[in-house]
Amino acid sequence: DSGVTQTPKHLITATGQRVTLRCSPRSGDLSVYWYQQSLDQGLQFLIQYYNGEERAKGNILERFSAQQFPDLHSELNLSSLELGDSALYFCASSARGGFSYNEQFFGPGTRLTVL
Amino acid sequence: QKEVEQDPGPLSVPEGAIVSLNCTYSNSAFQYFMWYRQYSRKGPELLMYTYSSGNKEDGRFTAQVDKSSKYISLFIRDSQPSDSATYLCAMSALQDGNKLVFGAGTILRVKS
Numbered sequence: 681d682s683g684v685t686q687t688p689k690h691l692i693t694a695t696g697q698r699v700t701l702r703c704s705p706r707s708g709d710l711s712v713y714w715y716q717q718s719l720d721q722g723l724q725f726l727i728q729y730y731n732g733e734e735r736a737k738g739n740i741l742e743r744f745s746a747q748q749f750p751d752l753h754s755e756l757n758l759s760s761l762e763l764g765d766s767a768l769y770f771c772a773s774s775a776r777g778g779f780s781y782n783e784q785f786f787g788p789g790t791r792l793t794v795l
Numbered sequence: 796q797k798e799v800e801q802d803p804g805p806l807s808v809p810e811g812a813i814v815s816l817n818c819t820y821s822n823s824a825f826q827y828f829m830w831y832r833q834y835s836r837k838g839p840e841l842l843m844y845t846y847s848s849g850n851k852e853d854g855r856f857t858a859q860v861d862k863s864s865k866y867i868s869l870f871i872r873d874s875q876p877s878d879s880a881t882y883l884c885a886m887s888a889l890q891d892g893n894k895l896v897f898g899a900g901t902i903l904r905v906k907s
Binding site: 682684711713715722723724725728735736738770772774781782783784785786787788789 | 827831836837838839840841844846883887891892893894895896897898899900
């Protein structure tokens with residue numbers, strides 16, 4: 681158990697809908713990362729937050745947004761869902777978010793199915 | 796062309812074999828190199844990380860990085876059925892903060 685929690689475990693929804701994925705980092709970790717894992721694209725970095733502020737952005741679609749709250753939990757919002765958004769969404773956390781190596785601990789993931 | 800290339804396998808070996816997993820990359824700014832293990836329906840867990848070129852050993856696992864060739868390897872000695880998983884290489888560059896770029900992952904099956 682990495683100490684990172686994600687809810688829900690599974691989510692099934694329809695095209696065009698909006699969903700929110702939630703992540704609680706390990707106790708004391710200030711940085712949260714979101715990754716998407718799909719069969720065709722593999723594991724891809726979406727976005728990073730550090731102590732409430734956006735720190736880095738990857739190939740995140742405009743339909744997707746995220747935020748980190750004062751208690752350091754994070755939410756990933758996915759809107760106008762398409763079939764291709766079906767994937768595993770992982771949250772990871774690390775102690776810091778600066779420009780040095782920080783081990784990232786991954787949560788168990790949320791499996792999103794868009795029908 | 797992807798920044799990180801990794802043969803997806805699957806790789807099937809008998810118990811006790813030495814396993815070699817490899818990745819190549821194109822971004823010369825990468826400085827940190829990691830190997831993650833992912834069991835089915837679980838999140839990735841860090842096995843080893845290496846900074847810059849060189850070797851690192853941890854029990855049955857050895858990681859090698861050759862920056863001049865842009866090539867990294869993970870060796871598993873005396874492989875066990877419990878090593879059956881997907882192995883993902885990952886890399887990061889200081890200039891990009893802590894963002895990880897992953898390979899596609901290699902599926903490993905160790906047969907007893």
